[in-house]
Amino acid sequence: MPRADVTVPTEDGVCAATLHTPSDPGSRPAVILYPDAAGVRETFAAMADRLAGLGYTVLLPDVYYRTGGYAPFDIPSVFNDAAERERLMSLMASLTGDAIVRDAQAFLTFLADRPEVSGSRVGTTGYCMGGRISLIVAGHHPERVAAAASFHGGQLAATDDPDSPHLLADRISASVHVAAAENDEHFPVEQHERLEHAFTAAGVQHTIETYPAAHGFAVPDNPTYDEAADERHWAALTALYAESLPA
Template identity: 75%
Template sequence: MPTVNATVPTEDGVCAVTLHTPAEHGSWPAVIVYPDAVGVRETFSAMADRLAGLGYAVLLPDVYYRAGEFAPFDIATVFGDPAERNRLFSLMQSLTTERVVRDANAFLEFLAGRPEVSGDRVGTTGYCMGGRISLIVAGNRPDRIAAAASFHGGFLAVADEPDSPHLLADRTAANVLVAGAENDDSFPPDQQERLEQALTAAGVRHSVEIYPAQHGFAVPDAPAFDAAASERHWTALADLYAKSLGT
């Protein structure tokens, strides 16, 4: 798929992004893809291409741009190496809610000025850490986010956590899709129930499902990648966007 390399000025610096579009000339509804904790890499570029092929202009941002250049992580070994795990967690913790929202505002402004983008209704999707970000952005920009998805996202409805995404339910206007992984300590049954109750009470159109797969099921280079669950996620994502954004 055609890909544009660009930079987006933010309040904190300059974020490198790629914009993936369908092969034919035109303009399409926009989608922002938030990667998992390991960050942007070839796997996510391929996923952005596949999403673009469904009829969307897909923005893939380097969410760790504040760190400058750093050695990429090896997803197969990062969690088993204490030093690498600590380095990764430090980057993850740098993405505060305030920073995530500031970045999203910049991304939305960038998309609004692109000829490849049609309309102002935008979708988000995210994986692992990115699933949490996807819901945070939807809750903070209800004027723009029409559809928000989270796949094997963690810490989506944490009790006594002031920045927990479930507390944004009454500010969310998007159609929401959450697909968790079974036996996932980052999104256990109590969080599943808490999120479901919050979205229902707020009148948010939503689906909260648990796939019979492990954390990381949708990302092809993840050790827990599950082909059947991944295809299920693509089908669900395509349906969400078709209903919420059109093509």
């Protein structure tokens, strides 16, 4: 799939990103793909290519652009190296709820002006940290987000997080798909139940399910990658967008 390096002006600077489009020219509905905590890398570019192949124009932003650049992580070992884990946690902490919302507005404005994009409604999807971001964006931009997905997302209904997605349930107009990992400390049973209750009470069209796989199951360079769960994730994402964001 064609890829183009682009820059998105934001309130805080300039965000580098890649724009992924189908092979045949034309305008398509847009999707914002949010990466996991280790940030953008070739694995996510390939995932954006695959998503573009389904008939979407996909924006893959460097969510850590405010740092001015950072060395890539060695994914298999990052959580076993204390210094690297600390570096990763520091990057994650820099991405506040307010920053997420500001950036999303910039991304949406950018997409609205692109000839490769059709319509005003978009999809969001995210992985691990990006799954939480995907739902936060749906809550803060309900007029623009038609479909939102979270795969092995963490902290989706934490009581000590003022930016938790479950607190935005009554503002979400998107159809939502949440696929959790099995025995995931980042999304324990009580959060699953809290998110389910919040979405149901708010009348959000949603699905929350647990895959028999570990956290990180859908990202091919993760050591916990699970091919069967990954294909299940693609089938779910395809169905969600086909219904709520038809290409």
